Amino acid sequence: MLPARTISTDLSVSEGWPTKIAVASGKGGTGKTLVATNLTRAIGNALLADLDVEEPNCYIFARAGSEEAHKVYRPVPSIDTSKCTLCGCCAKICEFHAIAVLPKEVMVFHELCHGCGACSMLCPDDAISEIDHFLGDAIVAKGGAFELVYGRLKVGEAAATPLIRHVKKMVPKEGIAVMDCPPGTACTAVESIRGAQLCVLVTEPTPFGLHDLKLAIEMVRKLKVRPAVFINKSSLPGPDIEEFCNAHGIPVLGRLPLDRRIAELYSRGELLAEHGLYADIFQDLRDRVMSEVRR
């Protein structure tokens, strides 16, 4: 165990403003959670927000003393049959085909609804109100290796982004937050990375890692977030990620070799930042990340 660190004031980047560091990747399983949890531990006074609400795992590494969950809902339409005239307006308005008007009733498909509110706002008979549809839990985990907030999507629920948005709003307006993002380059990753100052893309030197890294860089740049790279399994004999990053002006902030001992520690839910052998790597990463954020 590292002694509790006192953090020098120069780590707090800009007083009163949140510093958000996203940890993402194109390809899944490259080590996002490994980097996010250990980076948070190395920073010491940072909050970790686990935005991979489909498969949240940071809680395993936090080993929190207590968890406080609250339920999160999204609005879906509810039809007041006493007012509804079966006119069919709502079905025509709904761009997501979540409402079907049959001869004798109106059917609402909650899983297709995007909660835009158009049907309830535009119903000519004022027959549509909105009710809560359970989406998942937002959880605050305290007293562990680091402070953690995370979302846990209800199994079977397709819409992850509203829960991600909710968990992001739980991040305090001040201080440093590390955000563990979902894999891929689609809407869930976008929602998670949006608004960060820096996005650390975790990759591996394989054709898959490089291919997905290129897609991820494109996405991050579209969002006007600064990309940086961390190379996991850096000793693999695949494509040269460093060369690619140098050619594209993207800083490489750290590397971790392919090492069975690391995989074993990770498998047990342990933090590398708390093991003498690897602690330096993450302290170094912390310093590089903070200097990138301050740039």
Next chain:
Amino acid sequence: MKEVVVVSGKGGTGKTTLLGYLASTIEKTVLADCDVDAPNLHLLVAPKILHREKFVGSKVAIIEGPKCTNCGKCVPICRYEAIKTVGNKMLVKVAIDAGSCEGCALCSRICPSKAIKMVDRVVGEWFISRTGFGKMVHALLEPGEENSGKLVAMVKQKTRLTAKEENAEMILIDGPPGIGCPVISTLSGADLVIIVTEPTESGLSDLQRIVELSKGFGLTIGLVTNKADLNEDITRRIEEKASEENVRVLGRIPYDNLLAETMAQGRTVDKCVASPAIQAMDEICSKMRAMLGETSPISG
């Protein structure tokens, strides 16, 4: 014809590795990659594209400049916070962030000056290709776009059509990680779901959620534990959990640096020298075929 989907919950557990091996071993297959926002299978099977088509996922709102009076009525009604006022007190303008717009069209419907138009949004492209292992249907979502679930549904539809044309006996589908909309779309209608997991606390946690999802759809599930000897204790817990959940254990693949290095060079595994991992995948393949035979004895 049987449809086999390989998923994992947690990313990077070895879906594509296993699928590449199955594709190189089983004949008369059609392949599909449903991981449309980070596809990888094509890197392994070197497809030659025969047909490509743009995919319109939804609509997006745009403001027709001259008509807009900058009244701002559209700003508060957008639930996705996609419409903002920009500029200073002297000159306020309304602007739409296409990235946040989900295409609900509410703004265009309520705009008093009819200044907001909904236009098609191309979110990606899909392909039918020829590979050394049969035809393959795949896609690429534009980075940062939404509607990956719809694009997955398109890939699946085209895969089934292609498989029919090719008289294929099996469809092998590489799935996306997670349990959200693209995964739900990938799983629908599968004859067998193979879940590839790894013996880590994270893998176990994610496994429970993808099993629950698959069972919710009433699907038949087979389980493969990759890097099984990394943590024997968790591997045992995974297999115990599987038997409780009525999930068939198809096998274990041992931790194998050679396999990692082969994949790092983008080669399918059948071409490299025999190893315990390959032997394990061979046994998994036979068990999978036996299991498919059981799911419907009068196989078409």
